[in-house]
Amino acid sequence: MKDFIIPWDDSDKGTPAKTGAPVTLTVDGAAVTVPEGTSVMRAAYEAGITVPKLCATDNVEAFGSCRLCVVEIEGRRGTPASCTTPVTEGMVVHTQSSKVRRIRKGVMELYISDHPLDCLTCSANGDCELQDMAGAVGLRDVRYEYGQNHFDPTGDGALSLADAKRRADDTDLPGNFRYMEKDESNPYFTYDPSKCIVCSRCVRACEEVQGTFALTIEGRGFDSRVSAGTPMDDFLSSDCVSCGACVQACPTATLQEKSVAELGTPTRAVVTTCAYCGVGCSFKAEMNGDQLVRMTPYKNGKANRGHSCVKGRFAYGYMEHPDRILSPMIRESIDEPWREVSWDEALGFAAKRLKSLQKNYGRRSLGVITSSRCTNEETFLVQKLARGVFMNNNTDTCARVCHSPTGYGLGQTFGTSAGTQDFDSVEHTDVVIVIGANPTDGHPVFASRLKKRLRQGAKLIVIDPRRTDLVKSPHIEAAHHLPLRPGTNVAVVTALAHTIVTEGLADEDYIRERCDWDEYLAYSEFVSDPRHSPEAVEELTGVPAEELRAAARTFAGEKNGAIYYGLGVTEHSQGSTTVMGIANLAMLTGNVGRKGVGVNPLRGQNNVQGSCDMGSFPHELPGYRHVKNPEVREIFEKAWGVTIDPEPGLRIPNMLDAAVDGTFKGLYCQGEDILQSDPDTKHVAAGLAAMECVIVHDLFLNETANYAHVFLPGSSFLEKDGTFTNAERRINMVRKVMAPKAGYADWEVTQLLAQAMGADWNYSHPREIMAEIAATTPSFAGVTYEKINELGSIQWPCNDAAPEGTPMMHIDGFVRGKGRLMITEYVATDEKTGPRFPLLLTTGRILSQYNVGAQTRRTANSTWHDQDLLEIHPHDAEVRGVKEGDFVKLASRSGETTLRATLTDRVSPGVVYTTFHHPDTQANVITTDFSDWATNCPEYKVTAVQVSPSNGPTDWQEEYAEQAAQSRRILPAAE
Template sequence: VEEIGLPERSVVTTCAYCGVGCSFEAQMRGEELVRMVPWKGGEANRGHSCVKGRFAWGYATHKDRILNPMIRDSIDQPWREVSWDEALGFAAGRLNALRERHGKDALGVITSSRCTNEETYLVQKLARAVFGTNNTDTCARVCHSPTGYGLKQTFGTSAGTQNFDSVEEVDLAVVIGANPTDGHPVFASRLRKRLRAGAKLIVIDPRRIDLLETPHLGEAWHLALRPGTNVAVMTAMAHVIVTEGLFDEAFIRARCDWEEWADYAEFVANPDYAPEAVEALTGVPAATLREAARAYAAAPNGAIYYGLGVTEHSQGSTTVIAIANLAMMTGNIGRPGVGVNPLRGQNNVQGSCDMGSFPHELPGYRHVSDPDTRAIFEAAWGVTLDPEPGLRIPNMLDEAMAGRFKGIYIQGEDILQSDPDTRHVAAGLAAMDCVIVHDLFLNETANYAHVFLPGSTFLEKDGTFTNAERRINRVRRVMAPKNGLADWEVTQALANAMGAGWAYDHPAQIMAEIAATTPGFANVTFDLLDERGSVQWPCNDAAPDGSPVMHVDGFVRGKGRFIRTAYVPTDERTGPRFPLLLTTGRILSQYNVGAQTRRTANTVWHDQDVLEIHPHDAENRGIKTGDWVRLASRSGETSLRAEVTDRVAPGVVYTTFHHPGTQANVVTTDNSDWATNCPEYKVTAVQVAPSNGP
């Protein structure tokens, strides 16, 4: 304010970081942003925010932003700044030539969970309607794709069941593989308030998270499980509930498939899943596990919240199914205060999945093989659609290395930093003839690009984001795009340069097309959102005011489905060379790989990642807090400073992944979830030794 002067006007928009989706007033003086103030009318945040959102605008004006398109013939040449027309013509020419020579399936796209619903919808449409392929994937591949699979199989749709307001009615919260205080701070504040008011807490996490330090916390259990044993713990909880007769038979009979329940109940009753039988495997004392299972089953309202500590495992999808099983067997679904609630990491990861970013699903989670769904989009788009699912990101890279996948358009995603097995990603990208990166900064992936298209920040966008509670929030343009074109305009221009005839004038028209083709969005318009502030999907004639709680009278798929959850150990094992298990997480002031937050005032609070190590393990290695250590796995090694703490159990080490110097993905394995290929970031066998630094 001192530098720019008092604000003259304000624009209400939505934070572009985490899945809470806080609303802010961007206060402006002329074209200068004076400050961001959390908006009291925001239904996800009600006037609150965290330190990330407050200072998010810093990266919008950062000197590192690339504002002009650039091209080069090959990646060993320097970049050449060109006009938008030349860049788009160059990109379209290469893509058309590659499609002509190698076929439509030689091309693909990656959508961004940081972009709007409208932008994401257009990118998957570019793949399907212009390239002619279902080769579209999203960064949700590396975070919540198991949520998509597990909840679709059990409940019938891939979304959290509740609104955030529901937390006010929770009697017992189960927090699994999540650290809301750092990852979803505004939601965490509401949960802590409820815990202070007497709600009970079960934390299932290898690390002692801050929620367990909530002042005046009542009854609480910490199931400090060994990384990689989620399914054994969840199934053992189910064992207790089944064998002690604590399940809700009336709910199961009314709402679920009884035969599948009977089969599942017989499966979990196996003594091999008794808490005593899995104690040595999981590291969770049997008595604690039994108490926690009984408490969850007995709670009038028990709600489960979970994060990437559930999904980023070789059994990520199985764990999501196990969680859904627990909620169904106790009747904790379909009313306020209960449910299964994935805490989405990125601002629009829910929306990017809703909008058909996955290679097997058109918008609204409808399989590409369904002729009725294809007919809707074929009529709307005037094309014939491919009925075969396309390639996932790792398969695109494999196909590239085999010489069959040639060109990719990547919007708002730095796969070289965020995806597993960095060497594999680099080799795949290097094998392609046309890599188009559409982003704010010259990121690591851009080292392998032939075309760089400058992107716009959330302050320059018009459209919608969908948060973790399915709330569709408006994103309003605060300032004109500094790069000249909004992201949706870039995608449209690329499509048209390839020969399409798209003619959208405004993102509201794109939303109108989404509403016309996707039943859950049928009544969503910008006018409705501007009038009401926000709305939670499904929003259609059956639910004109939206749907704060899902599965109220019945599951989306009809009967809820119980599925067996056999525990299968990960291939990643400790041994004499790598005796510790590494798991990862986030810190309050930083966001993902830090591309945005490192370019804001938030660097004041965090300038490096550290390795948490238990005092016992530290002493054995002669390590003290602040020492440099070498972290090595079977995949690679990196250096970082140590913090000796009993937040982690003996045998477990932990770090964050916000700083590029840490290179956590050099250490992680190439194991992935059996159903979705989501990487197993949360379990890596490592050795830690004192070092002299990088």
């Protein structure tokens, strides 16, 4: 296995980078030029000189508490801290004068006088900055005698844990009231107060980097201690979101991963990309041999800039979970138990069945579902399997059920479905609309970056039926929260536009230059109609007109306005129309084409952007080109030596409909769990049950596998090479750090299946697949593995015009030429409340769990969220006799389930909310088959329901559990 050596400087430069005019100074005789505002410490680093430090680290602002980094500056009195002293022109700095060396030694002596001498058995041995600094300053002796301290449990002069154990036999010991036991409450890291040097790096990281403000220093002077929450709290009960920023910042073993304590310090690191959400954080997989020790956020990752969340940082244990299936399995019919077989037998069985179905039911009877969790290269091969081997366009992906309306809506208005910005752009924004997204839970690392900007003074408008954490949390408060009634997004967005146009707030110069003026005039007439005014739609949307007007004025009144949105926009019967409305708002206010602005879809899964780019949709070949275009088909026909069907294929819901109708018979489903994730579970189950060959390719026997005939074991992101593309269109490398546990990477399995079907595919590495993508897809024309390795990552389009990629879209004009303002007439959904189902259910995610939970449920993340809960307003609960924690039945016209209720005024009266992470709840048995008018994206976010007290699971839940258990039986392997 060839390691990827980190090519960029990953070391800690002490204080954050600055961007001022150049300033030249001399450090220890070396001249160095740095931007104005840079600290002396960082300037020294740039000159190749490391100043000893403990409380400084370059992902938080300097603090100046440890006094270890003192220097002498000619012409100045005293010994200033180099971390808090900015450079000035001509400054002459000495970092190693005898005076500062003496001070540093004294400082270290004091630190060590209150630190256990357990280095050899300490979990941070070899990875401890305190240890390093003791060496760097030449500490050879501690002159202080044993006194008051925080580390000795005995209070009898023990200098180490071993010493304390020996003395503990003596029951007359006085004990040490300052000593505190380790806090092991967090499943992933330990807080050991006895090793804390009170440098405040953890507290500052929690504030500045994560923005949660869960940590503080309690007490004064010698009593100072790091505290999570109140003195009554431990880390788990506090506000801590377990992002790991404090652990990352800690210079000692005080806050450290339990995995390091167990497995030892890692000896090598491979840079790779997180496989959870669409933020696409870069991580270092830190390894001992092929044992993963920990994942740490990679500082040079351009999406995350060194930050992480509880999922990417800690929730990787699923890949070693005993539920993982490592052998291929087959069965004749779904009522039989599984039979473990060889790869050859499984692939032969699958190919024979598929070919027979093809022969008996026609070439359009088969299809594929590509995975937004797999790599670009794997997705490319799966759609190629449909187009080049199955000979049809029946390929779809989970983007169908999340961001397909983004593709359509932005394509119509801007000319491309691409999000317009990179994440860095948020650092330049002045006002942000967050609509239908809950980034602190769904896209936590982006949320931290957004919150940082909000703390600097940017204004925030939240449009969401729920009072999400962004509306109000420590040091964050939305200027406006518009708690709209689910299903009325178009009315609210159009009313915002009405206010902007009728109050003369539109940026007409921008519109004249960038957009079609005649279309604007027609749009302006439409939107100015009094029926679109905030007052006219107030009763419908539930949003107070004056608040809506104020929000519109705030958005139009600032220089740089950005809109971020999620599935609360798209998963509606008018999802595509709302996306167009959002694009309209951005164009009306002149907010596309520069830093700090733009329309930013927050993508759900790690590679949902990539899976769409790779031609997963049934109407598009890779690069978003319709299959009806002969010149596009010709490119692939030449490359693949096949004839490509010019007709659009079936989308996921259409596949299931056709299966029930008896014309769709075989499905290869890679890394998706449509039975749990797609709406109207009963209909999905009926569709799957009607198929004669369902191939599930996954890490686990997921819910869909209950209806499968062939199970092909998958590989985790740590077991293969490839690329993921995040919500910024950023193509990031995924690097193999261990061999595939089941023998093959997923791209190899798809290739083996294609070969078993008779295709002549011979890729030996994903790099060759990327070369084929680049050769056939103009927006990827300049992408190679070598270039990604060289640049770190590339944002498409990457071609001759933009050889290093495109961080920002539409700079000089829209991709389609003139931006198109589109009429967005509000149409009420057919899903209506009434006497039987008087409440509206909307669904979402929680921080600790991810999507259907297949990965996170198999980690300690379930500590935070072990079941789906129904959020209900106290008023609605009271009239139904529901109390906190009660089991309730949730029923819609599609089905019913039970779960526990929690009472909260986060939701308005009339609205209930739940997550969909747990299969035993199966929230999607409730959701309906209504969908977006343009794309069939399901209307997850609006379901009319009733809630009533219950005393146990519904019949359906019991039957489902029984069927799932039966279906998961595995026969013992034959000898």
